[in-house]
Amino acid sequence: MNAFRLLNIRAASSALRTSRQCKVIPVRAFHQSVPSLAAKVVSTRKLLPESQARLEAQDLDLVQWPEERSMPRDLLLKEIKGAEALICMLSDKIDKEILEAAGPQLKLVTTMSVGFDHIDLETARKNDITIGYTPGVLTDATADLTVLLTLAAARHMKQGIRAAETGEWTEFRPDWLCGYQFTNKTLGVVGMGRIGEAVARRLKAFGINRVLYWGRKEKPALKESLNAEFSTFDNLLAESDYVVTCCSLTPDTKDLFDYNAFSKMKKNAIFVNISRGAVVQQDDLIRALEDNLIAGAGLDVMTPEPLPLDNKLFKLKNCVILPHIGSATIETRETMGQMCVDNVLAALNNKPVPYALK
Numbered sequence: 001m002n003a004f005r006l007l008n009i010r011a012a013s014s015a016l017r018t019s020r021q022c023k024v025i026p027v028r029a030f031h032q033s034v035p036s037l038a039a040k041v042v043s044t045r046k047l048l049p050e051s052q053a054r055l056e057a058q059d060l061d062l063v064q065w066p067e068e069r070s071m072p073r074d075l076l077l078k079e080i081k082g083a084e085a086l087i088c089m090l091s092d093k094i095d096k097e098i099l100e101a102a103g104p105q106l107k108l109v110t111t112m113s114v115g116f117d118h119i120d121l122e123t124a125r126k127n128d129i130t131i132g133y134t135p136g137v138l139t140d141a142t143a144d145l146t147v148l149l150t151l152a153a154a155r156h157m158k159q160g161i162r163a164a165e166t167g168e169w170t171e172f173r174p175d176w177l178c179g180y181q182f183t184n185k186t187l188g189v190v191g192m193g194r195i196g197e198a199v200a201r202r203l204k205a206f207g208i209n210r211v212l213y214w215g216r217k218e219k220p221a222l223k224e225s226l227n228a229e230f231s232t233f234d235n236l237l238a239e240s241d242y243v244v245t246c247c248s249l250t251p252d253t254k255d256l257f258d259y260n261a262f263s264k265m266k267k268n269a270i271f272v273n274i275s276r277g278a279v280v281q282q283d284d285l286i287r288a289l290e291d292n293l294i295a296g297a298g299l300d301v302m303t304p305e306p307l308p309l310d311n312k313l314f315k316l317k318n319c320v321i322l323p324h325i326g327s328a329t330i331e332t333r334e335t336m337g338q339m340c341v342d343n344v345l346a347a348l349n350n351k352p353v354p355y356a357l358k
């Protein structure tokens with residue numbers, strides 16, 4: 001257990017919370033307790049350098065997990081006690097047990113993600129805990145990666161790279177690794193939110209000529225700006241050459257894509273998921289790919305994460321898998337970190353939290 005250490009940064013005084021004049025005690029063993037008058041903030045991971053430096057410069061009793069993996073749950077349960085704010089990641093399950101272990105002083109849980117399906121919103125509401133998140137700033141990075149995945153799945157990128165690297169590429173063959181292009185094709189966006197719209201705009205530039213979308217409600221402005229048509233789910237499945245899933249994970253969207261849904265899609269269709277793994281019945285996706293119900297898939301999210309190495313999805317030639325890196329650009333991740341810090345400082349100073357769920 002001694003290998004588990006927490007980064008503990010404590011201020012010398014409890015003067016102004018925004019003060020940058022603080023004493024930093026870099027690392028302590030997790031079981032030691034250092035009394036402090038400053039507000040306790042727990043962060044389940046370190047942020048990127050600039051946002052991390054800004055966080056450390058505050059007058060806080062900061063307890064942070066410095067390792068390259070999530071803070072173990074038992075440690076989070078222990079350390080959250082007495083915290084006024086928590087910075088968490090999408091991989092941390094922030095449920096009733098964690099929220100209640102914190103105590104009544106917990107004001108804010110701010111996640112370094114736009115998705116908040118890992119947080120128990122009802123318990124947070126009941127306990128008057130504000131939920132902070134990072135909407136908007138990751139839209140471009142994630143939409144770029146979605147285009148990459150869509151192209152990769154449509155153009156046999158996985159097999160192509162493997163063939164080039166293993167010597168399987170022996171000569172130019174006119175019929176080898178032929179995929180599909182975007183020109184004059186139909187794109188179906190499941191969840192036309194910020195990311196869905198940014199994906200549609202990008203793919204239109206690649207030649208997509210018809211955009212269908214499905215969600216909770218029609219968005220008339222998209223008719224004018226993108227010529228996008230609101231569709232039923234089944235119609236979108238039947239008519240799209242590319243089905244890209246960008247919706248939030250909710251009880252309504254969980255398991256949305258099952259074998260029945262895949263069987264309604266075109267045989268040449270490419271399925272892409274960047275939302276959350278649980279939107280897909282993963283065993284049904286595997287069967288759909290094995291049975292050639294669809295031509296290929298590109299996944300940035302799956303269940304569980306990380307996907308065990310013996311999972312069948314890795315063995316399928318027509319499935320491209322990325323390790324949940326949609327928002328992973330330095331610029332975006334720095335900004336996400338800064339938003340978490342902004343949220344923490346606002347909450348501790350009893351100001352409106354700037355990036356909060358309504």
Ligand code: NDP
Pocket residue numbers: 114115116135136138139142190191192193194195196214215216217218246247248249250252253274275276300301324325326327328
């Ligand atoms: P938005 O809130 O802008 O969009 C969410 C979309 O989900 C909306 O179109 C909404 O539909 C739809 N939706 C929500 N609830 C339902 C429901 N019950 N039934 C049908 N559709 C629903 O969020 P973003 O575009 O910023 O992000 C979307 C998701 O992408 C995140 O929640 C996250 O899970 C995922 N994500 C993944 C990343 C990655 O690294 N792979 C990076 C960033 C985000 P409507 O428009 O009708 O309200």
Ligand code: DGY
Pocket residue numbers: 090112113114115116138326327
């Ligand atoms: C999110 O923000 O929800 C992504 O999954 C990671 O950035």
